[in-house]
Structure formats: structure tokens, C-alpha cells
Amino acid sequence: MAVEDERLRRVWEGRWVVSRAWIVGYTGAAESTVTRWYTERGRRPEHLRHPEAVCTVGRTVYFDQQAVEAFWTAWQQDVGTQRLGSGRRPGDGQGTRGGGPGREQRERAVAVALAALRRHGGPRRGLAAELAREHGGVARSWQRAVTEALATFESEQSQAGDGSS
Template sequence: MVSRVWIRELTGASAATLARWYAQRHTQPLERRHPEVVVTVGTTHYFDQQAVESFWAAWQQDVGTGRLGAAGRKPGDGRGANGGVDRTQRDQAVSVALAALRAEGGPRRGLAARLAREHGGVARSWQRAVAEARALYEQE
């Protein structure tokens, strides 16, 4: 019998990936299906070691190990700076917000909500864009 800690050491997978494999086991072909829990002691689930090793060998053969980090959020700085379309859109929104700050002579209450109404999008996204624009405005 082996625990999820042992499986993590064997596969190199994160806890989130292991949870996903187990939760989605019924959607996988039998040879690539994560084994069922054999016994639970306290809150720890234990699995048959031979079944886990067979599952992992089939997974590596069919899928490989390149997708192990697919669970969870993509790395970045929390501001959409991990590249791609999101950062481009954020930069455009910051430019619009900076122009609005310049036109109004500084920050005004409700600016993000107004920009969301005028340009579309979610007010929270505009709040972030206004915050970045405000930092740039104050540097000028």
C-alpha cells in the first residue's frame, strides 16, 4: 500500500495534479485510469502499489510527463505579465486609463467604473488598469 505522498515522489506530480487524476479517473481509458483507494486510515488514502506503478507506466507511455505542471495557474507576476494577449489588453487599458487621468488632472472617484461603461469589460479589470496608470501618472 502507498499513499499520495509516495505517488508524488514517484511521479513528480503536484498535489493538485494527483487530485485531478483521481477525480477524473472515470473519464480515462482503463489502462490509464488512476487506481481506486484501497483503504483509508484517518484522512490518508492508500492505494495498491502495483496498480499505481502500472498506471504511471501507462501514463508515461501514452501521455508522457510534459503535462505534469498543467494543473493550477500559469506562472507570472500577478499582473498579467506572463506574456500573451492578456498583457497586451492590460497595456491598452492602462494607456486609456492614463489618458483619462491626464484629461481629468488626476485620479477621480469612479474612474474605473466609468471606463468599464465606456469601453466595456469588467470594473475590477479597469480598477487594476487605473492603479497601474495612477502609478505612472504620479511618476510624471
């Protein structure tokens, strides 16, 4: 039988206590979320309040395991079911590259930027700012569209160069 890591879970005064790292693994919440639950416990209804700390060993804070499990059960019943984040829409972590309504807008911006690159024969300083003034939006978003369009433009240029040799 493996020895349990005492940084995660240990016996303190006859009861099991757990660290924030254990709570992260148990709930699936991010460490920042677990910390926020603890710091904002005074603003929550009592049944949804993160338990108080039981002890600190070194720099690790421990909470009563039964109280944490009861808190998590109440949180799931009130806020959602299963693990934290299960109700979030899946994504690839890459913004609008994964599809969805924002992707359509991005594709239009890339098409406009590609047309401008073709019209001017390639990239030029200030193109993103010019597109932002002409079509609305912020220059940084247009810069991303120009960068994405530039890959297509350069690919077209290299293919045209290969075909004319």
C-alpha cells in the same frame, strides 16, 4: 540509512503501498489532481484508471506502489511525457504581467487610464466604470488598469514637484 516516513510509503501485507502525498511527489501533480484521478477513475479507460485504495491507516489512504507506477507510465504515454505540467507554457504566476498577447491589451488600457488621470488631474470616483462604458470591457479590469496607471501618474507628479522646488 534514513528511516522512511510511513505516512508516504509503507509495507502492507507484503507489498509496498504509497499515500497520495507520495503520488504527488512522484508525479509532480497537484494534490487536487491526484484526488481527481482517483474520484474520476470510473470514467477513464481501464489502462488510464487510477488504482483502487489498498488500505487506510488512520486518515491516510494507501495505494499499491506498482499499480501507481504502472498508472503513471500509461498516463504519460497517453497524455504526455515527463512530469505533469511539463507541456504547459511557462509563466510567472502573475497573469498578463509576464508578457504575451494579453499584456499588449493591458498596456493599451493602462495608457487610456493614464491619459484620463492626466486629463482629470488625478483619480476620481467612478473613473473605471466610465472607462468601461466608453471603451468596453468590465469595470474591474479597468480598475486594475487605473490602479496601474495611478502608480505612473503619482510618480510623474512627485517628479514634477521635485523639479519645481
